[in-house]
Amino acid sequence: xxxxxxxxxxxxxxxxxxxxxxxxxxxxxxxxxxxxxxxxxxxxxxxxxxxxxxxxxxxxxxxxxxxxxxxxxxxxxxxxxxxxxxxxxxxxxxxxxxxxxxxxxxxxxxxxxxxxxxxxxxxxxxxxxxxxxxxxxxxxxxxxxxxxxxxxxxxxxxxxxxxxxxxxxxxxxxxxxxxxxxxxxxx
Amino acid sequence: xxxxxxxxxxxxxxxxxxxxxxxxxxxxxxxxxxxxxxxxxxxxxxxxxxxxxxxxxxxxxxxxxxxxxxxxxxxxxxxxxxxxxxxxxxxxxxxxxxxxxxxxxxxxxxxxxxxxxxxxxxxxxxxxxxxxxxxxxxxxxxxxxxxxxxxxxxxxxxxxxxxxxxxxxxxxxxxxxxxxxxxxxxx
DNA sequence: GTCTATATAATGATAGAC
DNA sequence: GTCTATCATTATATAGAC
Numbered sequence: 001x002x003x004x005x006x007x008x009x010x011x012x013x014x015x016x017x018x019x020x021x022x023x024x025x026x027x028x029x030x031x032x033x034x035x036x037x038x039x040x041x042x043x044x045x046x047x048x049x050x051x052x053x054x055x056x057x058x059x060x061x062x063x064x065x066x067x068x069x070x071x072x073x074x075x076x077x078x079x080x081x082x083x084x085x086x087x088x089x090x091x092x093x094x095x096x097x098x099x100x101x102x103x104x105x106x107x108x109x110x111x112x113x114x115x116x117x118x119x120x121x122x123x124x125x126x127x128x129x130x131x132x133x134x135x136x137x138x139x140x141x142x143x144x145x146x147x148x149x150x151x152x153x154x155x156x157x158x159x160x161x162x163x164x165x166x167x168x169x170x171x172x173x174x175x176x177x178x179x180x181x182x183x184x185x186x187x
Numbered sequence: 188x189x190x191x192x193x194x195x196x197x198x199x200x201x202x203x204x205x206x207x208x209x210x211x212x213x214x215x216x217x218x219x220x221x222x223x224x225x226x227x228x229x230x231x232x233x234x235x236x237x238x239x240x241x242x243x244x245x246x247x248x249x250x251x252x253x254x255x256x257x258x259x260x261x262x263x264x265x266x267x268x269x270x271x272x273x274x275x276x277x278x279x280x281x282x283x284x285x286x287x288x289x290x291x292x293x294x295x296x297x298x299x300x301x302x303x304x305x306x307x308x309x310x311x312x313x314x315x316x317x318x319x320x321x322x323x324x325x326x327x328x329x330x331x332x333x334x335x336x337x338x339x340x341x342x343x344x345x346x347x348x349x350x351x352x353x354x355x356x357x358x359x360x361x362x363x364x365x366x367x368x369x370x371x372x373x374x
Numbered sequence: 375g376t377c378t379a380t381a382t383a384a385t386g387a388t389a390g391a392c
Numbered sequence: 393g394t395c396t397a398t399c400a401t402t403a404t405a406t407a408g409a410c
Binding site (some may be wrong): 019025098102104105111113121147151153154155156157158161162166174 | 207212254286287294296297308309334344348351352362365
């Protein structure tokens with residue numbers, strides 16, 4: 001592994017800070033501080049804050065695709081693969097409890113800013129949705145695959161919202177179990 | 188009806204703007220502009236921006252309590268009353284599609300700001316939760332009333348998140364129907 | 375109670391030396 | 393590629409006249 005470039009470091013740190021503190025609340029000063037560079041250096045790599053957001057979204061898209069590919073190898077059955085999705089709520093419980101879902105909370109913010117990167121952020125949702133729909137299709141739900149996929153996506157979003165509002169980790173366990181029960185009625 | 192005081196007007200406008208553009212993104216200048224007063228006049232009524240947020244949350248708490256009281260009179264049965272809750276997704280579809288849920292999107296933001304008003308905003312969630320739990324209790328779900336209430340709350344949150352991200356009103360109709368079906372299995 | 379004028383700090387962004 | 397210095401703008405907030 002070669003050492004990460006400054007540009008890669010900026011994207012990595014911005015990704016974290018946008019998640020933990022929100023896009024607008026994260027300043028160049030705080031990113032620069034974390035990366036260990038000066039604010040001026042910043043604009044050598046990115047022309048604007050929006051451009052960093054774009055890069056962060058692209059990074060998240062890549063990471064999400066990688067995650068889905070990994071799940072495809074892990075899960076032997078379509079049901080098992082959907083369970084991988086549900087299980088993020090448990091795997092990422094510590095962060096979800098504190099900051100909610102990275103995708104949902106970002107779109108939530110971009111919606112209110114009427115930000116031009118909302119469609120980009122939505123692409124992450126769509127990656128999940130299409131992947132889930134493929135699994136439901138494999139389970140024989142030819143007509144309802146899309147609907148079931150979006151339904152599950154919404155369910156996971158709501159769980160993350162409530163869990164983060166109340167900083168309630170137990171709720172994540174409880175609702176992940178409820179989702180698995182729901183899934184078994186479709187598998 | 189006496190004409191609303193300047194203070195009441197500020198709270199009313201701030202409530203709308205916080206919903207549509209977010210708390211942090213809403214400036215004093217924009218509130219003052221909408222109300223039709225100068226920025227300086229502002230601080231005669233509120234000592235800080237946080238204090239306005241507090242007042243907005245108090246207002247939302249009162250309005251929510253009023254809404255729940257109205258539903259109590261409207262719905263003849265516990266099931267009917269829960270359906271009133273589910274039906275907000277339809278009644279408020281135009282705004283939810285554009286800005287999400289006022290409660291969920293506010294807590295989402297306050298979580299990331301680590302804002303001291305998060306517990307206050309959560310009280311709105313708790314009002315809904317306790318009211319819903321009471322209805323599920325009336326339906327005979329003695330042991331699961333709390334769990335079912337929070338589950339339904341989370342479901343509605345997720346639906347609002349997805350609907351606003353994609354500006355998709357049809358999804359609100361589709362999922363409200365799914366929720367009503369879910370409810371009928373508990374009623 | 376409302377206004378104008380202003381203080382102060384932080385923001386995103388630029389210019390130019392090294 | 394990184395830095396320092398700086399700009400223009402905006403933000404919250406204050407002081408004091410009317």
